[in-house]
Amino acid sequence: MVAIKLIPHILSWVGIVLILLRGFPERKRVVAVAVGAGFALGVAGTFFLFRSFPGDFSFSLIRDVVGGSFLLLWGIAVASIYRSTVRNFPLSWGERFFASIFFAGVGAFMSGMIAGAISVCRLGTSGGMLMLLILVLVACVLVFESLAIERLLPPSFTVSNSALMAGVVALLLFSSSSILRLDLFSPLSMKVMKFTHDFVHQFFESMLIPDHLFIHIHLWRYIGLLFGKEVGFWGGLIIWFAPAILIALAISFERLPSVAHIRQGAQRRTVVATAIRARRFRLVVPGITILVLAGAGYQSRFPAVEYWDPKPIVISAGPSGEIVIPLKGEVDLKDGKLHKYLFSQGGKEARFFVLMTPTGQLTVDLDACAICKPDGYGQTEGTVLCYYCKTLIPLETVGKPGGCNPVPIHFTEKKDGVYIDGLTLINTWSTTVQTTARVKEGSK
Amino acid sequence: MATAIIETTSLTRNYGDICALKPLDLQVPEGEWLSVMGHSGSGKSTLMNLVGGLDRPSAGSLQVGGKDLLALTEDGLARFRREFVGIIFQQHHLVPYLSAVENVMMAQYFHSVPDEAEARLALERVGLGHRLKNRPGELSGGEQQRVCIARAIINSPKLLLGDEPTGNLDHKSTVMVMDLLKELRDEERFTIIMVTHNQEVAAWGDRTIYLDDGVLVREERMNS
Numbered sequence: 001m002v003a004i005k006l007i008p009h010i011l012s013w014v015g016i017v018l019i020l021l022r023g024f025p026e027r028k029r030v031v032a033v034a035v036g037a038g039f040a041l042g043v044a045g046t047f048f049l050f051r052s053f054p055g056d057f058s059f060s061l062i063r064d065v066v067g068g069s070f071l072l073l074w075g076i077a078v079a080s081i082y083r084s085t086v087r088n089f090p091l092s093w094g095e096r097f098f099a100s101i102f103f104a105g106v107g108a109f110m111s112g113m114i115a116g117a118i119s120v121c122r123l124g125t126s127g128g129m130l131m132l133l134i135l136v137l138v139a140c141v142l143v144f145e146s147l148a149i150e151r152l153l154p155p156s157f158t159v160s161n162s163a164l165m166a167g168v169v170a171l172l173l174f175s176s177s178s179i180l181r182l183d184l185f186s187p188l189s190m191k192v193m194k195f196t197h198d199f200v201h202q203f204f205e206s207m208l209i210p211d212h213l214f215i216h217i218h219l220w221r222y223i224g225l226l227f228g229k230e231v232g233f234w235g236g237l238i239i240w241f242a243p244a245i246l247i248a249l250a251i252s253f254e255r256l257p258s259v260a261h262i263r264q265g266a267q268r269r270t271v272v273a274t275a276i277r278a279r280r281f282r283l284v285v286p287g288i289t290i291l292v293l294a295g296a297g298y299q300s301r302f303p304a305v306e307y308w309d310p311k312p313i314v315i316s317a318g319p320s321g322e323i324v325i326p327l328k329g330e331v332d333l334k335d336g337k338l339h340k341y342l343f344s345q346g347g348k349e350a351r352f353f354v355l356m357t358p359t360g361q362l363t364v365d366l367d368a369c370a371i372c373k374p375d376g377y378g379q380t381e382g383t384v385l386c387y388y389c390k391t392l393i394p395l396e397t398v399g400k401p402g403g404c405n406p407v408p409i410h411f412t413e414k415k416d417g418v419y420i421d422g423l424t425l426i427n428t429w430s431t432t433v434q435t436t437a438r439v440k441e442g443s444k
Numbered sequence: 445m446a447t448a449i450i451e452t453t454s455l456t457r458n459y460g461d462i463c464a465l466k467p468l469d470l471q472v473p474e475g476e477w478l479s480v481m482g483h484s485g486s487g488k489s490t491l492m493n494l495v496g497g498l499d500r501p502s503a504g505s506l507q508v509g510g511k512d513l514l515a516l517t518e519d520g521l522a523r524f525r526r527e528f529v530g531i532i533f534q535q536h537h538l539v540p541y542l543s544a545v546e547n548v549m550m551a552q553y554f555h556s557v558p559d560e561a562e563a564r565l566a567l568e569r570v571g572l573g574h575r576l577k578n579r580p581g582e583l584s585g586g587e588q589q590r591v592c593i594a595r596a597i598i599n600s601p602k603l604l605l606g607d608e609p610t611g612n613l614d615h616k617s618t619v620m621v622m623d624l625l626k627e628l629r630d631e632e633r634f635t636i637i638m639v640t641h642n643q644e645v646a647a648w649g650d651r652t653i654y655l656d657d658g659v660l661v662r663e664e665r666m667n668s
Contacts, residue, residue, distance in 0.1 A: 265562040266555065266600035270527075273556030 006135075008299070009119045012175035013039075013139060015292070016111050016168050017146040019285060022153060023164035024104040031108040032143050038109035039139045042116025043132050050120070055358060056382075056394035059181040062117050066176045067184055069114065070243075073169045077243035077250075080162040084253035098161040111168050115139075118175045121182055156281050162247045163285040170244065170292040177296040178304070180381050185240060185300035186390045192239065193232025193389070200226050233301075241293055248286035254279055307378025307385065312342035312351055312367070317422035325354060326417040333362065333418065338379040340367055345422055350429035351376065352409060354418060355398055358382070362413055363399030364420055365406035368433040377406060407432050449474040449603065449635050450495055454504035457490050457658075464490040466658040467504060474602075477629060477636040479646035482655035488639040489607060491655070495637060496529045496605045497521045509602055526555050530596030530604045530634075534611040536588045538580040544591045545576045548598050555599040566594040570624055586617030590624065597628060604629075606638035610645055622648045 020031045049058045083089045097103055119135055159167070176182035200223060225231070256275045262268040313330065317323050323343060327333050333354050340353045351367040351374070368374030372388035379385075383392040384406070391404040399408050409428060412419040454467035465487040472478050480488045493499040494506060497513055506513045509528055516524060538547050548563040567576055570590040580588050589609060596604055606625075610618040626648060629636055638649060646652045647666055654662040 264600050265559065265565075266527075266598070269552060269556035269559055269562075276557065 005122055006119065008178040009115070009122060009175045010138075010142065012171040013115055013119075014142055014146055014149075015171045015288075016115055017143050018150055018153075019159060019164055019167040019171070020104075020108050020111065021146060021150040022157065023159040023161070023167075024108075025158075027101055027104040028147065028150075030101060030105050032147060034105045034108035035112035036140050036143045038112025039116035039119075040112075040136045041109075042113035043120050043136050045113070046117040046120035047129075047132055050124075055396045056181070059121065059382075059394075062114075062121060063176070063182050063184065065114055066118070066172055066182060069169045069172060070184065073165055073243045076162050076165045077246040080160075080250040081246045081253075084250040084255075095161065107168075111172070114172055115175060118172065118179065118182060121176075121179050154281075156278060157284065158278060158282055159285050160247075160251055160282045162250060163282060163289070166244050166247045166289045167285045167292075170289040170296070174292045174296040174299070177299040180303055180305060180385070180392055181383060181394075183300045183303070183392075185236060185297050186392075188239060189232040189236035190389055190391055191232075192235035193229070196226050196231050196235065237297065240297060241290060244286050244289040244293055248283055248290070251279060251282050251286060254282075305380050307380050308337055309376070309378040310338065310340050312340040315341045315343050317343070317345065321422050323420040323422050323425070324417050325420075327415075329417070338377065338384060340376075343422060343425055345426050348426050348430060350425045352420075352425060353377070353406070355379075355384075355395070357395050357398055359396060361399065362411075362418060364409045364411040364418060365398060366409060366425075366429055366433060368407065368429070369404045370407055370432045371404055374433045447474055448472060448507075449476075449509055450637075451507040452495075452504060455491075455494065455501050455506055456503040457487075457494060457499065458502040464658055465494070465501075468658075468660055470653070470660065472635060472637065475629075475633045475635055476651060477626075477638070477649035479649035479652040480637060480639045480655065481641065481643070481646050481652055485657075486655040487658040488655055490658075492605050492607055492637060492639050496531060496603070497525045527599065528602050530599065530601035532589070532592045532596050532604070532606045532609040534608040536580065536592050538588060538591060538595075540580050543577045543579055544572060544583065544594075547580070547591055548595045551595045551598050563594075563598065566598050567591070569628075570594045584617070585613050586620055589613060589617070589621050593621070593624060593628070597632065597634075600632070600634075602634055604634050604636045606636065606640075608640055609638065610640070610642065618642075618645065 017032075017035055020035055021028050024031050046058070046062065049061070079091060079094070083091075089095070116136075116139070119139075120132065123131060123135065173184060177185060256272055256279075259268040259271050262271060315323055315325065323341075325333065325341070331337075331339050333339060334356045336356050336358070338353050338355050340351065343350050343352070352364060353367050354362065354364050356362050366374075367376045369386060372386055375387035377384040377386055377393070379395075383394050384398060385392050386404050389404060393405055398406060401408055407428060409420060409425055448471040450470065450472035452468055452470045454469065455465060456463070456467050457465040468491070480491060482488050490499070494501050494513075495508060497508070497516070501514065508524070511524060511528075513521065513524065539550065542550065544567055545560065545563050548566055549558040549560060552558045552563060564573070564576055567573060570593050572587060572590055572594070575583060575587060580591070583591065589612075592609070604625075609625075610621055613621060622645060625636065628634075636649070638645070640646050649666055651663065651665050653660055
């Protein structure tokens with residue numbers, strides 16, 4: 001079971017090592033040692049991080065590092081497309097740095113460290129030190145295997161600096177996207193969707209969109225598209241794939257060597273053909289990168305996790321109008337799982353859940369947020385997930401208002417159970433959730 | 445004395461029980477024009493195919509341009525043919541639906557990359573500058589053979605093989621083609637091995653060897 005869980009990480013690890021080895025053909029030994037050492041340190045560091053800071057902090061830190069590497073890739077992609085269009089590249093020192101032994105060592109070490117950290121996020125610390133030791137050993141064996149596989153690759157298969165970066169970052173993203181709390185594509189899609197909605201809204205508020213009857217109808221037919229749910233997905237895809245595509249374009253725009261000085265035609269054409277063949281080989285890694293990013297996006301959109309999503313228990317209020325849920329009745333409210341309930345009063349319904357957070361606090365919240373259509377939440381891997389917008393809410397923050405967090409409900413915890421005012425519940429649902437949902441349905 | 449571009453020792457080729465080429469020792473200096481004569485089935489084409497890397501010997505050693513052809517893999521042999529050898533056949537083997545210049549460019553394509561300007565120049569060099577866009581069916585036999593020569597030399601081969609290149613041509617065209625080959629050979633200094641039945645054609649070469657039943661029976665040097 002553990003081995004199956006680790007498949008994306010093992011594949012990524014082998015891919016990262018292979019790309020690094022081929023990317024630094026003169027420094028294979030340094031790369032092999034650095035990447036292995038980085039992995040071991042990443043595993044150990046993350047283990048202690050999780051022990052010291054249980055909760056969302058450690059996940060956020062690792063996610064930020066992976067996100068930072070994606071931003072760096074964007075920078076490299078823009079620089080490389082610029083490089084392909086100018087003769088005197090102002091950042092030639094950067095290219096010399098890329099070719100140095102220092103960069104090979106540090107780059108491999110950092111890559112190994114992030115890969116190790118991601119693997120620990122998958123395994124968790126429950127397996128103890130032994131499990132992590134086995135993980136490091138397996139990773140080191142795979143480094144040796146990769147050294148052997150790398151020798152089988154044709155010598156003409158070379159990797160450019162930018163493609164090396166793209167390949168490694170894409171594989172790290174692929175590895176992290178199999179873990180819900182490290183996934184970057186879904187949050188990226190969400191950010192794009194929210195940005196687009198806000199942008200159009202502000203644009204409208206600023207009266208930049210004319211309110212003429214004719215223009216209004218026709219313009220809003222198109223503006224309405226920007227309010228669709230898919231705008232985040234497609235916008236996210238563009239941001240997700242653009243660096244790899246830019247790098248592939250930069251490689252395909254690379255200038256061929258000057259052959260004007262070669263007198264013999266056949267020799268001249270041989271030089272050109274060799275350069276074209278080498279350029280095609282250099283496009284292999286960006287091509288693979290695009291496939292890997294597609295895989296990461298797929299994992300993000302269709303995560304292979306099972307959500308804890310119990311059927312809501314129908315519940316009613318007592319004569320005083322209070323809902324009482326016993327702490328240990330049909331379900332144990334303090335078992336750390338999400339327990340959903342459905343309450344009806346006066347022809348209105350409200351869905352809510354009770355959950356004990358990892359900090360030991362009970363919280364009662366609507367099974368909906370104030371922003372999205374009330375599709376509800378599912379619980380998985382230390383988080384609850386909004387089914388509508390796929391936002392992950394760490395369990396530690398459930399019970400706090402704002403954003404896509406479930407709307408908290410005032411309740412009283414007594415020895416025998418949890419007491420919630422039925423009318424408050426119905427009113428909260430009606431005033432926050434239903435309005436939002438109706439507007440969203442109406443806009444379709 | 446020029447170094448040998450072709451060196452064979454006990455070169456043999458058997459097809460089942462038939463011995464097409466019996467152990468042959470031959471040296472061809474760089475830049476020489478060697479004519480190969482003999483009756484049908486004497487082993488002329490077999491020798492040419494072996495030297496050109498189109499076939500593999502059954503026994504013996506074969507060095508061409510310093511390369512041991514027996515040691516080459518199929519890929520290596522293909523690279524050798526592509527970069528080292530040009531071939532002119534009796535039956536032209538031009539692609540009928542491509543123009544003259546496109547036929548020449550096809551050889552460039554398989555060698556490295558096509559270059560139309562260079563292909564045009566090659567055709568102008570063989571006197572077909574006015575027939576660039578004509579298809580083989582619109583050219584005379586002599587013109588087609590000149591396209592073949594342009595195609596054969598476009599990749600600057602070190603060794604040019606001719607398998608009865610004038611077999612289908614009248615006397616006037618034969619003289620034109622042979623004169624052209626001689627002129628090109630003098631300019632480019634490539635080595636020519638030409639199989640022929642025609643004593644007059646063989647006389648264009650520096651040396652003629654005679655094969656009979658797979659055995660080298662006689663050799664004579666021509667007067668320049």
